[in-house]
Amino acid sequence: MSVRQSLLAILDHGACYGSQLRAEYERRTGARLNVGQVYTTLERLERDGLVEGAGVDDEGHLLWRPTAAGRAEAATWIAHASLAEGRDEVALKIALAVTFPDADIHGILAAQRAAVREALDAATRDEGDAVSAAIVLAARRARLEADLRWLDEVERITADAEPFALSEDRPRRGRPARSTV
Structure with a gap:
């Protein structure tokens, strides 16, 4: 599951500060999330124009909310199918x-x-x-x-697989050896 889109989707339901966002993620999914990952993700989301500061709460925590682009990305992510892709x-x-x-x-x-x-x-x-x-x-x-x-x-x-040695074919490209002089 994409942490990025998950955090956006949660923020779409109300402004949160980082630790609050982590707690909401864990409460809603049962999955653990490192608070450092939350803050790193928030910084990237801000850089990408998907979240913005929403002031501070009574205890001085910086609140975050999605921008219009962030709300649109969260809505698109929630509405569309997801397949477990990538390297296994x-x-x-x-x-x-x-x-x-x-x-x-x-x-x-x-x-x-x-x-x-x-x-x-x-x-x-x-x-x-x-x-x-x-x-x-x-x-x-x-x-x-x-x-x-x-x-x-x-x-x-x-069952019948045969191991094999390195290929004798050598790619034409490669990094040259460093000079030891």
């Missing part, structure tokens, strides 16, 4: 390891499977206090269950 670090690690002659693929898959099962057990024991937290936990459980099915498929795919 676990898949890339396993894909890389299967090419190495000394990699214990069965051990790697067993360790990954054990970690996923442990996380799934924890997610199954944990129940959210609010509907929003329960939604996040249900999604986590579903993804972990899918990860277990995926690991079974990876085990099947890698």
